Amino acid sequence: ADLLYYRLVEIDNSIYLTQNTTVIYSASSIARNNLTKGVVYSFQIFASNAAGESDGSIVATEMALARPSNPYFLTASIAGPLNILLRWNRPNDTGNGVAALQPRMLISQKMQIIEGTSERYLLVAGDIS
Numbered sequence: 001a002d003l004l005y006y007r008l009v010e011i012d013n014s015i016y017l018t019q020n021t022t023v024i025y026s027a028s029s030i031a032r033n034n035l036t037k038g039v040v041y042s043f044q045i046f047a048s049n050a051a052g053e054s055d056g057s058i059v060a061t062e063m064a065l066a067r068p069s070n071p072y073f074l075t076a077s078i079a080g081p082l083n084i085l086l087r088w089n090r091p092n093d094t095g096n097g098v099a100a101l102q103p104r105m106l107i108s109q110k111m112q113i114i115e116g117t118s119e120r121y122l123l124v125a126g127d128i129s
Contacts, residue, residue, distance in 0.1 A: 004048045011042040011059060035064035038097035065095035065104060086111070 006024040010032075024030055035041060040063045044056040069091040079085035094103040111122045 002049060004050065007046040007048065007053065009044045009046070009056070011044060037064055037066040037095070038100055039064050063096055063104070066093075068095045068106060069093040069098075071109060 004025075006028075008022040008024060008030060010021075022030065032041065032043075040061060042059050042061045044059050046056050047054045071088045071091050074086065074088040077085050077087075090106065092098050094100075094106055096102075096104050109124045111124060113120050113122055
């Protein structure tokens with residue numbers, strides 16, 4: 001039998017109560033917009049056909065993130081012959097709020113390098129400071 005629709009349910013984590021229900025007719029994915037930075041959202045999905053609605057999926061949970069704030073206090077110093085050591089402090093906000101109890105790990109940091117009139121970018125992997 002063909003599926004009629006999916007029912008996506010947003011669950012309030014604090015009281016496990018259905019907050020918001022969205023009916024999806026043809027897609028197998030949906031983006032939730034205008035979320036609040038640092039808030040953990042939980043969702044469950046149900047499928048429906050002519051015979052009725054399925055049990056719910058497992059609950060999927062994720063925290064809404066924004067872009068991190070700027071790294072700060074970039075310094076450059078001589079590290080040896082033809083070497084410059086660059087140091088900086090990690091951003092105060094890694095994407096889930098300045099006062100977050102558990103700041104999110106940064107995936108990478110991009111550094112702009114300007115040499116004369118040309119510029120290039122260096123990707124620094126990982127959560128380093």
